[in-house]
Amino acid sequence: MKATALAHPNIALVKYWGKRDEALILPHQSSLSLTLSPLSVTTTVEFGVASDQVELNGHTAKGGERDRVLRLLESVRAQAKTALGPARMVSRGDFPMAAGLASSAAGFAALAVAARAAAGLPRDTRAESILARLGSGSACRSIEGGFCEWQRGERADGEDSFAVQRFAAGHWPDLRMVVAVVDRGEKDVKSRDGMKQTVDTSPYYPAWVKDAEAEVPVARELIARKDLQALGELCERNAWRMHAASLAANPPLCYLNAGTLGLIQHLREARKKGVPVWFTLDAGPNPVLLTDAAHEVAAEALARACGALDVIRCVPGGDATLTPEHLF
Numbered sequence: 270m271k272a273t274a275l276a277h278p279n280i281a282l283v284k285y286w287g288k289r290d291e292a293l294i295l296p297h298q299s300s301l302s303l304t305l306s307p308l309s310v311t312t313t314v315e316f317g318v319a320s321d322q323v324e325l326n327g328h329t330a331k332g333g334e335r336d337r338v339l340r341l342l343e344s345v346r347a348q349a350k351t352a353l354g355p356a357r358m359v360s361r362g363d364f365p366m367a368a369g370l371a372s373s374a375a376g377f378a379a380l381a382v383a384a385r386a387a388a389g390l391p392r393d394t395r396a397e398s399i400l401a402r403l404g405s406g407s408a409c410r411s412i413e414g415g416f417c418e419w420q421r422g423e424r425a426d427g428e429d430s431f432a433v434q435r436f437a438a439g440h441w442p443d444l445r446m447v448v449a450v451v452d453r454g455e456k457d458v459k460s461r462d463g464m465k466q467t468v469d470t471s472p473y474y475p476a477w478v479k480d481a482e483a484e485v486p487v488a489r490e491l492i493a494r495k496d497l498q499a500l501g502e503l504c505e506r507n508a509w510r511m512h513a514a515s516l517a518a519n520p521p522l523c524y525l526n527a528g529t530l531g532l533i534q535h536l537r538e539a540r541k542k543g544v545p546v547w548f549t550l551d552a553g554p555n556p557v558l559l560t561d562a563a564h565e566v567a568a569e570a571l572a573r574a575c576g577a578l579d580v581i582r583c584v585p586g587g588d589a590t591l592t593p594e595h596l597f
């Protein structure tokens with residue numbers, strides 16, 4: 270009745286931005302991401318305790334945070350063959366929240382894997398991805414390692430909306446992602462609210478959906494060929510287009526700050542000097558730089574020279590796994 274799982278966060282190369290179903294977390298478009306190592310979240314779940322308890326990074330979860338976890342556990346209870354009873358869940362991440370990397374993606378992926386195992390259900394990446402998606406959309410892409418594609422699906426029940434691995438981490442071991450933390454503050458508008466505002470009010474939203482959907486197979490092909498330059502260019506334009514759609518929302522949403530723009534400007538200069546480095550940007554000010562192993566030190570130096578407060582160097586990460594080392 271107790272199981273523990275470890276999962277890595279992921280960074281989207283083609284972003285997910287907007288839901289067609291808020292309750293089931295079904296996206297308007299497909300997306301594609303890279304799983305990041307060595308960052309990870311570990312989660313232990315035990316069913317059959319006295320009452321539901323949810324602990325995240327040393328504090329008792331409340332409100333919406335707690336509800337999201339309980340909802341996922343409820344879905345596991347519905348699938349289990351026996352009555353499971355209340356659950357205790359403890360989760361711990363090994364990277365700073367301030368990095369702006371969605372720790373919720375790794376957290377819900379680890380929770381999905383641990384909860385199913387604690388319920389006696391067999392490992393099944395499709396079922397785990399669908400379950401993780403109920404917690405946070407991007408979490409469905411952290412069940413498997415390497416490059417994962419979240420296929421938007423067509424069905425109203427979401428059973429065809431899950432992520433599949435396109436290439437394992439070992440396909441492109443030379444690829445590097447460097448997280449440049451230019452701002453440690455909490456963002457004003459969370460992804461969940463920002464994407465809704467964009468869907469509801471941005472006149473550019475339909476163009477975003479059409480373009481992002483079309484970029485997924487292009488990105489897949491560039492990853493197959495390990496074409497860093499073309500993939501870097503695709504990542505940048507996809508990030509710009511997500512932010513352009515958000516900027517056009519009412520009220521406008523601007524996640525970038527002066528530090529973000531300063532770093533982006535320097536990347537252009539570095540590229541002119543032959544450094545192969547591009548960026549992507551989630552719903553926050555901290556760019557994630559895309560480069561290769563030979564240039565990760567240069568990418569880190571560039572980020573620091575532009576005022577980055579922290580820099581986290583990442584490599585392609587592996588699958589979410591079960592581990593015997595429980596947190597309680």
Ligand code: DP6
Pocket residue numbers: 280281283284285286294300371373404405406407408460461550551552
């Ligand atoms: C910009 O997955 O955090 O990082 O589904 O509402 O929980 P919810 O949102 P979330 O949004 C991620 C948005 C993004 C792009 C991406 O990861 O694809």
